[in-house]
Amino acid sequence: MSMHQRRLDLKNGCVDLSHGAGGRAMAQLIAGLFHEAFGNEWLARGNDQSAFDVAAGRMVMTTDGYVVSPLFFPGGNIGSLAVHGTVNDIAMAGARPLYLSASFIIEEGFAFADLKRIADAMGEAARAAGIAIITGDTKVVERGKADGVFISTAGVGVLPQGLDLSADRARPGDRVLLSGSLGDHGVAIMSKRQNLTFDTEIVSDSASLHDLVADMVAAGGQGIRLMRDPTRGGLAATMNEIAQQSNLGFRLLEEAIPVKPAVAAACELLGLDPLHVANEGKLVAVVAPEVADAVLAAMTRHPLGRDAADIGEAVADDHRFVQMATSFGGGRIVDWLSGEQLPRIC
Amino acid sequence: MKYADEYRDKELAIGLARAIHAKADPARAYRFMEFCGGHTHAIARYGLEDMLPANVRMIHGPGCPVCVLPAGRIDMAIALAERPEVTLCVYGDLMRVPGSRGASLLKAKARGADIRMVYSTLDAIALAEQNPSRQIVFFAIGFETTTPPTAVMIRAAEKKRLSNFSVFCNHVLTPPAMRAILDSETPIEIDGFVGPAHVSTVIGTAPYEPFARDDGKPVVIAGFEPLDMMQAILMLIEQVNDGRHEVENQYRRAVTGSGNQRAIREVAEIFELRDQFEWRGLGSIPASALKLRPEFAHLDAEQRFVMAELVVADNPACECPAILRGLKKPVDCKLFGTACTPETPIGSCMVSSEGACAAHWTYGRFRDHQRRLAS
Numbered sequence: 129m130s131m132h133q134r135r136l137d138l139k140n141g142c143v144d145l146s147h148g149a150g151g152r153a154m155a156q157l158i159a160g161l162f163h164e165a166f167g168n169e170w171l172a173r174g175n176d177q178s179a180f181d182v183a184a185g186r187m188v189m190t191t192d193g194y195v196v197s198p199l200f201f202p203g204g205n206i207g208s209l210a211v212h213g214t215v216n217d218i219a220m221a222g223a224r225p226l227y228l229s230a231s232f233i234i235e236e237g238f239a240f241a242d243l244k245r246i247a248d249a250m251g252e253a254a255r256a257a258g259i260a261i262i263t264g265d266t267k268v269v270e271r272g273k274a275d276g277v278f279i280s281t282a283g284v285g286v287l288p289q290g291l292d293l294s295a296d297r298a299r300p301g302d303r304v305l306l307s308g309s310l311g312d313h314g315v316a317i318m319s320k321r322q323n324l325t326f327d328t329e330i331v332s333d334s335a336s337l338h339d340l341v342a343d344m345v346a347a348g349g350q351g352i353r354l355m356r357d358p359t360r361g362g363l364a365a366t367m368n369e370i371a372q373q374s375n376l377g378f379r380l381l382e383e384a385i386p387v388k389p390a391v392a393a394a395c396e397l398l399g400l401d402p403l404h405v406a407n408e409g410k411l412v413a414v415v416a417p418e419v420a421d422a423v424l425a426a427m428t429r430h431p432l433g434r435d436a437a438d439i440g441e442a443v444a445d446d447h448r449f450v451q452m453a454t455s456f457g458g459g460r461i462v463d464w465l466s467g468e469q470l471p472r473i474c
Numbered sequence: 475m476k477y478a479d480e481y482r483d484k485e486l487a488i489g490l491a492r493a494i495h496a497k498a499d500p501a502r503a504y505r506f507m508e509f510c511g512g513h514t515h516a517i518a519r520y521g522l523e524d525m526l527p528a529n530v531r532m533i534h535g536p537g538c539p540v541c542v543l544p545a546g547r548i549d550m551a552i553a554l555a556e557r558p559e560v561t562l563c564v565y566g567d568l569m570r571v572p573g574s575r576g577a578s579l580l581k582a583k584a585r586g587a588d589i590r591m592v593y594s595t596l597d598a599i600a601l602a603e604q605n606p607s608r609q610i611v612f613f614a615i616g617f618e619t620t621t622p623p624t625a626v627m628i629r630a631a632e633k634k635r636l637s638n639f640s641v642f643c644n645h646v647l648t649p650p651a652m653r654a655i656l657d658s659e660t661p662i663e664i665d666g667f668v669g670p671a672h673v674s675t676v677i678g679t680a681p682y683e684p685f686a687r688d689d690g691k692p693v694v695i696a697g698f699e700p701l702d703m704m705q706a707i708l709m710l711i712e713q714v715n716d717g718r719h720e721v722e723n724q725y726r727r728a729v730t731g732s733g734n735q736r737a738i739r740e741v742a743e744i745f746e747l748r749d750q751f752e753w754r755g756l757g758s759i760p761a762s763a764l765k766l767r768p769e770f771a772h773l774d775a776e777q778r779f780v781m782a783e784l785v786v787a788d789n790p791a792c793e794c795p796a797i798l799r800g801l802k803k804p805v806d807c808k809l810f811g812t813a814c815t816p817e818t819p820i821g822s823c824m825v826s827s828e829g830a831c832a833a834h835w836t837y838g839r840f841r842d843h844q845r846r847l848a849s
Contacts, residue, residue: 396478401519449840456700457487458521460837466816466827 136160141240148234148268158266161240165247166230166254170262178262180227186287190217194279197472199246202316203332204408206279207246209474211253211261212334212408213359214283219338220355220411222293222345223285225257230281231265235274246277257336259283285338288345297353298374302442303420305413307340307427308333308435309386310363314405315394317473330390335409340430344413347426351419357411360473364403364462366412367450374414377445380452380462384439404465406473414442481699482520490704491525497711504530505663506710507800509652510617510670511538511828512698518837520700530707533800534823534830536651536756537670539616539644540567541822541829544752546784547644548573551613554642554779555579555587561605562642563598564613566591567826572819574786595627602631602639610636611775615644619672621764622737625744628766628773640775643765646751648673649681650762654753655799656689662799666692666710668703671725676741678733682721689719696724744770752785754822755794794821797830804831805842811835 136156146153163171170178194210204212211228218225230250234243254261312333319330337357344352358366363385367378387395387402395402409432415423420438427433440452450462498504508514514534517523523532536542548571555562562579569580569591583589588608592598595612602610614624624645631639648670655662669682674695682693692713696706706724713720723729744767751763766774775781788794792814793807804810804823814820816832823831 393478447840447843449843451840454519454521455484456482456520456522457484457491458524459840460519460521461840463836466836 136240138240138244143234143236143238143240143243143268145236145268145270148266154266158264161244162247162264162266165244165251166261167251168260168262170260176263178227180262183226183286185289188218188221188223188285188287189282190214191280191282192217194281194474195275195472196317196474197275198317198320199242199276201320201332202330203313204334205246205249206277207248207250208253209332209334209408210279210281211250211257212336213474214281215257215259215336215338216357216408216411218283218285219336219341220293220357221285221287222291222341222352222355223287224342225259225283225285225338228254228259228261228281228283229263230261230279231267233267233269233274233278233280235276236268236271238276243277253336257338291345291350293352293354295354295356295370295373298370298376298414298442299353299416300376300442300444301417302353302414303417303438304367304378304380304440304442305415305420305424305427306363306385306437306439307337307411307433308409309388309391310358310407310410311387311391311395311402311405313408314362314400314473315391317406318394318398330388330394333407333409335432337409337411337432340427340432341411343426343430344423348415348419348423351416352423353414353416355411355413358407360406361465362402362404362406363412364401364450365464367462368464370414371445371448371450374442375448377443377448378440378450379443380440380450382452382455384437386435386437403462408474478699481697481701483701486701487525487704490701490708494530494704494708494711495527497708497715498527498530499715500527500529502529504665504711504714505533505800506531506666506668506707507533507535507655507664508668508703509535509537509648510668510673511541511826512670512672513668513696513703514538514830514833515828516698516700516703518833521837522700522703523838523841525704526707530711532707533664534797534833535655536753536798536822537617537648538826538828539620539646540571540826542646542651542753542755543568543571543615543644544754545573545786545788546752548579549577549784549786550781551642552577552579552582552587554611554775554781555582555589557609557779559609560611560779561588561590561601561608562611562613563590563592563601565593565615568613568615570819571825595623599627599630599634599636599639602636603634606638608638610639612639612641613644614641617646617648617670617673618676619670621645621741621745622676622734625740628744628770629740631773640773640778641766642775642781643745645745645764646753647762647764648677650759651753651756652685654756654759654762656685656691658799660799660801662801664691664800665714666694668706668710669693669695671695671697671702671729674723674725674729674733676734676737679721679723679729679731680733686719686721692719693721694724695721695729697727743767754788755798757795789820792821794823794831797823804834807831811839
């Protein structure tokens with residue numbers, strides 16, 4: 129039997145069940161598409177796992193799944209989103225991300241060209257973030273058993289000495305800093321959903337935040353109590369989570385919260401509250417009042433924190449209410465999103 | 475955001491709040507019902523309550539079509555969606571509306587019923603064209619504002635000769651519900667109404683004249699921006715102070731006395747009054763809802779699928795009937811915030827964010843604790 133193997137037809141070919149069967153086709157897909165895109169010394173060795181040196185200090189680990197629909201959206205695709213999202217989960221601990229794993233569940237019939245765009249975007253996002261995707265897995269399921277491709281990741285990073293950020297560390301009097309405008313990712317996704325056609329210039333804010341975080345940590349150190357990236361459920365969910373974990377309340381100022389005019393207009397049209405809409409390149413930090421100015425200044429100096437703002441403060445409150453002074457002059461609660469606003473946003 | 479921010483201006487709001495405080499007579503109470511859930515939502519979201527004097531109280535009316543849809547109609551929709559040949563198209567906010575015994579369209583969808591969330595009537599038409607082997611049913615719901623789009627959809631289905639398309643009609647009417655509230659057995663303490671502007675862009679202001687003339691209740695038709703609401707409240711206070719009871723139009727930028735004649739004509743050609751319709755929280759109200767005329771019976775899902783009318787009693791502990799009439803506040807209900815929350819709504823007022831209880835829970839419940847602390 130000839131050992132000749134036809135090249136992957138990256139232009140017109142598509143994934144079939146043999147690409148997940150453990151045979152030669154799978155090996156070819158992994159080598160020809162994923163290794164090509166992720167290109168690093170660990171993958172080149174072709175093992176089922178990768179060994180790496182551990183830096184001194186405490187490690188952090190996270191895991192995440194990506195099922196976003198559509199797979200391609202203004203400002204990114206499921207691949208870049210998977211890298212940014214995992215990097216950010218590590219970065220929110222104040223940690224420096226090091227390595228990622230990526231597991232793909234691919235639907236039979238999925239075009240190689242699309243898979244390549246996704247893998248290339250992952251590789252590019254990883255290189256831009258200074259990290260490597262060092263191990264992975266590929267499964268193929270029958271047509272109709274998945275929706276194109278789903279990606280699961282894990283990530284590890286290392287914490288700077290002495291840093292311990294956690295959502296139970298907020299204290300009354302702490303300031304709340306937000307790194308930029310709300311709702312860009314959610315509205316970008318909505319504008320692409322097939323049954324929701326309206327034109328906006330909004331692109332997803334999907335980005336790796338660890339570099340911004342490093343600048344913030346340098347400026348504020350342990351004065352930073354905690355950081356969170358307000359993804360699903362938006363800023364409202366994040367603030368309520370922190371209020372629960374730290375057993376206090378928050379007072380936010382609506383006027384101080386940046387929302388782009390086009391995002392505000394789209395939310396108005398759709399009856400959404402920008403505070404409930406997902407972000408993929410924003411963070412909120414609760415910081416001790418004495419370091420707030422320094423941390424905010426570090427944020428605004430960074431391109432991803434240009435529009436950062438001090439949006440309110442933590443207050444003692446047994447009811448753990450997140451309250452907001454509305455820009456109209458009244459007051460209201462900022463509650464959790466109830467029910468499902470938008471399925472499969474990330 | 476052009477054309478919206480102008481109506482949310484803080485300085486103008488402070489000016490209007492001052493005028494309201496100056497005009498409101500401290501010796502009396504002002505109890506105004508904003509009929510529409512859109513107004514309820516605006517009041518809660520912008521925190522208007524904080525800007526009104528203590529003796530000016532807004533009572534949140536039943537004007538949210540999702541909230542007042544009774545459990546029986548949801549059960550009927552679920553039974554329809556469970557038919558293997560049917561794809562039911564609904565607006566997203568209907569998904570969690572409770573039917574009987576904890577049922578909902580969301581749960582029916584999870585169990586396998588083909589239920590699709592759509593954003594416009596046109597999506598449903600497109601779905602019918604793309605899926606000729608499926609029976610596409612559109613769950614039509616709403617007050618007078620959303621009836622004309624349903625009428626347009628029915629015309630389009632006729633024109634395209636769509637044999638796999640029909641409508642489950644749940645359109646309801648504003649004036650009969652206001653009439654039911656005013657005529658209820660327990661005396662209602664309402665000094666005036668804020669009428670919904672979007673309804674009046676269709677029906678005009680004339681249908682409210684009887685409430686002013688015969689019942690002596692001032693009515694101000696108002697827009698949905700917070701400044702619109704503040705201005706309408708000021709206009710109502712002035713009417714009360716002057717002893718006037720008129721229908722006034724705050725929303726002159728879009729509302730006329732006689733409404734949109736073309737829309738009214740189109741609706742009248744396609745729909746006719748139901749004798750009775752059940753409202754969650756208000757009970758059965760005569761001539762308060764629409765159904766398709768016999769000429770359009772072939773597009774009426776209730777006829778095509780011979781749907782049996784289901785009536786389910788409201789939870790007896792639920793205080794929605796009293797809350798919708800302004801007799802009680804959400805906190806007066808023992809289910810509020812315990813068994814009944816936006817995640818597990820029981821009564822109509824908790825069903826959508828436009829309901830009185832949901833708005834208070836989501837945006838305003840911190841005030842209950844402030845009041846408790848103050849006393």
